[in-house]
Amino acid sequence: MSDDSQRPIVVKKIKKGGHGHHGGAWKIAYADFVTAMMAFFLLMWLLGSSTKGDLRGIADYFQNPFKVALNGGSGAGDSTSVLQGGGLDISKKAGEFRRTNDPGDKRILGDLKKKLEDALKNAAGKLGQYKDQILLDITPEGLRVQIVDQQNRPMFKSGSAQMEGYAADILKEIAAILNEVPNRLSLSGHTDSAGFSTGDKSYSNWELSADRANASRRQLITGGLASEKMLRVVGLADSVPFDKDNPANPVNRRISIIVLNKEAEENIMKLAGKQAGDAAEVTDPAAAIAAGAAPAAAAGTPAADAKP
Template sequence: MARKKKPGDHPNHERWLVSYADFMTLLFAFFVMMYANSQTNKEKATLISHAFREAMTEGTLGPALSRLLNNIPSKPGQVLPSNIAVLPVQNKKPRPVELLPSLHQLNDTLKKEIQSGRLEVRMEGRGLVISLKEATFFPSGGDILEPTTLPMLAVIATEIKRYPNPIRLEGHTDSIPIKTSRFRSNWDLSAARGIAMLELFAERFGVDRGRMAISGFADTAPVASNETDEGRRRNRRVDIVVLNELAAAQEPVQASSK
């Protein structure tokens, strides 16, 4: 119902009637003005002042502030100062998903291989870890994957392709130094095994390269003592780490390879 005018009302009285939301917006605009006046960038402050004046005189506060906050000229043909950068809109990557279903799926599908000690699947604070034992997947001192392991790796690739989470391929060795014509040290060997896994996942199974990264740890992250043969066997491995949302947020931003 329209408000009836009372004697003495200003002719433009209704124009200045505002809702609570309008009042809060005006209050916000006031603080924007205060901020503008505190800046040493006078050209940007001028744009802010112009947007505010336009809002108050033309009743277009919302659009004016929207243009202001996005550094878009408020008038056709208006040119932004050269020192005000217009940032491009970046495509957001899919948000990492919960990994417990993958843990259960892999434990079920690869049950025999896990029980035989050929690989291990576990959940850590950073995400899902699939640990591939050297004795099963690589020859001693080499980075060529054993062809007999391809069916297992196909199961793993199929599962990790279902989700957008980043993947880290980490190579590990025992503490016995290696120096061959191909590998100068355990660092070279551990990194080369991670690269071999990346190439297989990308070329044969179609995993997006943009999701994957390589780490070579040599003997610096053991899971068992290097004082025994059994401990050294456990330490020689490649870990496929599918990062959870918390761990992924700490990673450098990567562009998709697609």
């Protein structure tokens, strides 16, 4: 037997590697996580409290901001939802829902829309005969009445502002109805994408759309519309197509009349450098157009191969 006392004693020392001090790094990561979750919660809350019209308006704005800003429409934020939020006005201190029109405006425009719809349903009436060419909708600016061209029934002679007889009859009928409300009007002319042979260097779709808008303004006044009710007359050429997928579609040639709500009227007056009710003379040409003055006819004549 061996003597255990003669065996060497081996002592194993485990040297632990030195890890750096963790400190508060995990706290920073946790704070970032909480911040991200809070931002996500706020985003979900905003989306959940927005109406379908608001969401559609946001989407339309990013797709075509120029169209929404100028022309409004069903994709510009107007909502048909019955439940329109949980408060009064998001721009105020209380509530979550933003109202763009006062109840008086909504009632007036709603009644006017119904009266026009009834007139369109009357097949024996002048408006009823052309109901397929008259479109009604509510926009953020007010009630919009659009008179569009059809392939075989244009409102104007080809390449000119000379109005066809049936278009004059439509505007006379509309004028009598629009004159029954106190609201002021905005009128815009639109063309399709087909241009003149001279391009934009002389007489172009811009002048043509403005001339057609003013021809429509004069016809409305002839039909009994009070001249002071016209606040804005503009020509937009083919910049805001009705059918953006087919710029040459005849429906893009149209006259758009908007019965303005009070908010839209005030905004137009502010852009023109005036306050509502201010009768001061407007000397700036751009302001004059915005305030409803008729621009002078553009020089030049359409080319021989001008388009409608």
